[in-house]
Amino acid sequence: MKAEIIAVGTELLLGQILNSNAQYLSQELASIGIDVYFQTVVGDNVNRLSHAITVASERSDLLIFTGGLGPTQDDLTKDAVAAVLGRSLHIDRIAMDNVDRFFQGRGTPMTENNRRQALVIDGGTPLPNETGLAVGNAIAENGKFYVLLPGPPSEMKPMYEKQAKPWIMQHVLTHEEPLYSKMLKFAGIGESGLETKLLDLVENQSDPTVAPYAKESEVTIRISTKARTEREAMEKLDKLEAEIGSRLPNHLYASEDVPIEKTIVDMMTERGLTLSAAESCTGGLLMQSITSIPGSATVFLGGIVCYSNAMKEKLLNVPHELLEGDDAPGAVSAETAKVLAEQVRMIADTDFGLSITGVAGPGYSERKPVGLVYIGISRRGGDTAVYELNLKGNRDTIRLRSAKTVLYHLWKQLKAEQTR
Template identity: 35%
Template sequence: MQAEILSTGDEVRTGAVVDTNAAFIAEALETIGITVTRHTCVGDDLDDIAAALREIASRSDMAVITGGLGPTADDRTAEAAARAAGVVLEEMPVALEQIERFFCARGMVMSATNRKQALIPQRALVLENTDGTAPGFRMTIGACRMVFLPGVPREMRPMLARHVLNDFTQQHRSDGVVHAVDVMPTFGLPESVVGDKLKDITPTNGSLRVGLRVLFPEIHVRIYGQGDRPETLAAQMRQLKETICERLGKRVLSTDGRRLPEVLGSMLMERRATLAVAESCTGGLMAKQLTDVPGSSGFFLLSAVTYANEAKKAVLGVKPETLERYGAVDEATAREMAEGARRCAGADYALSTTGIAGPDGGTAEKPVGTVCIGLATPEGTRTFRYVFPFGDRDLNRRLFAATAFDRLRQYLMGTLRVNGSDEI
């Protein structure tokens, strides 16, 4: 089945708001075997929305439309849908009841302007929105099944799950069609190398296919499967994942979609071990990513953002002579930062980062993209120095943090030693 996505609203059309909905919907539909062929964006003009709906209906099996279901004058998607279908708007009691219930549950009185949101195209099916005031609806224009959802992501996402993904999955189960998607994040190899290593692994029967997605600094291997027997499909995907792990080795972070910080957190919790971090160039990014992991209080003890040299000395105990002799961006400084963080927190492990994220501040000896990382463990401390080829501050900071996490991950895996020479 092929589908299209239509995003509405002047704020999206002009770029004032980034359309994250389209990306989320496309990825979600792919997981249930629906191929998205086009993304379209139009503003708030009634004629433009209606024309876009008619055009989509002429060529696609299905469409998901977001935005324009609010209470204001420029929210005109329902009206455009009615015009495209050649029907009128009706005040739907079930929609009005949902809106009133939403306000009542919060101790509020519904404004008269919100009554507009109960106007739904004739013969459309109202879709409940438990997180906002804009009911969605489902209708058919021509031969195209269309689902209309609010544009607010926190409202759209649960509605997509309930009213599109779940319904479609149930329908295809009854048809005997099974879809599955697995994601295997990797780190440490460029996309071209990952692609080259995996170019000949998919079965010839077409039941499985492999795609790559860059979520910098990770490369995600995505496996898409389709079949008529869940057990057979699961076995095929399991075998393919084993082959991918054999080819990519320690670069595979997980086979269940977990990304690097979550994988590292799980490894620490399994060992009942704790971690502290000392950050300079990453400016708290490592702490942010670690505390994004559910249950991080079980392994993460301390973050020290010691940006200035005085802070490195006062908080972490970095020796003045180390800074004077080597400077802030040096393996010797990274060593003392990591050891100081481990000592301050009483942690099992500590990581440190000190580098030059850019876009300026580099020298011939220490160009932009240089980072020094410290890994302090009960067995001792090891340091690393890398020079990455990016001039972008944000990219460098994300890569610095991920590289530090991966050093500890590989140490815990046993593929990196404190006293040894291992390539990243």
């Protein structure tokens, strides 16, 4: 089953808005076993749109449209699809009643062009719009399927989930096996390094399939298979996950699409452990990532952003001679990272204390290069580990990679303690 997503709107071509609808629909269709082969963006021009529909109908089985269902003259999706299919348009009574109620509720007269939002294609199935006015449409024609959805995501997503998806399951997926997937999350390794470890699995894949995805400071692999039942699918996926995990035991931190901070919060909550942090160059980014996780309050007790040397001295008792002087290691040093991690742990009385200090840029600091960062992890009753990082990228990238790296090393330490 080949699908194509056609996004309609000149504003998309001009870059005025992001085509987030295509990303959402691609993920949703993949989850039910439909492969999206093409994504097309067309402006508000009936001739170009009609041509795009004709081309898509020749190469794809399912065409999903977003946008162009509104009341104005440049909302042309229904007109173009109807013309290509040789069908007429008519007013759907239920959709028209919805439009009438909307304007009556506002106490304003309805302009005639709003009737266009209630138009549907002859022989198709109207898709009610629960959050807006423009009705959608689903049509089957000579083994091809056409689904028309509104452009605003707040209208498109509910209509897809409640109206279009059930129609697709009933009319399109009559002989298709559903697709089952697992998302495997990795930290402390880049996309190229991960591929090297799994090259034979990627090159020789058939079923299950292996698809890597890279985001800043994290890598994800989606493993997928089609099967008659979930149990049958999970047997295959679990076997492949075990093989991947055996090759990358120090990097695979989750078998679901969650950030590493979520895994850390879960591990520490389960074991009753607590955490605090002292941040310099990251300015609270590490603490923000941890506290963005629901339930993190039981784990993260607090932290200090000690951006200046004065704050490092006053709030975290870093010795002045460590920070300043001709022979001082300086704020950006392993010695300072160690003291910061230990002091914040003792002040907050937590099981772990984390620290980050470095040069995020754009210029040198203490005559030290951009990207030089030190991170520390202090453990109650244990030693303090300090790591030197030499990171590349702009200021935002260095700050993000610093925060993610200290989380990675904390996860590794928690995992090692768990297996003792």
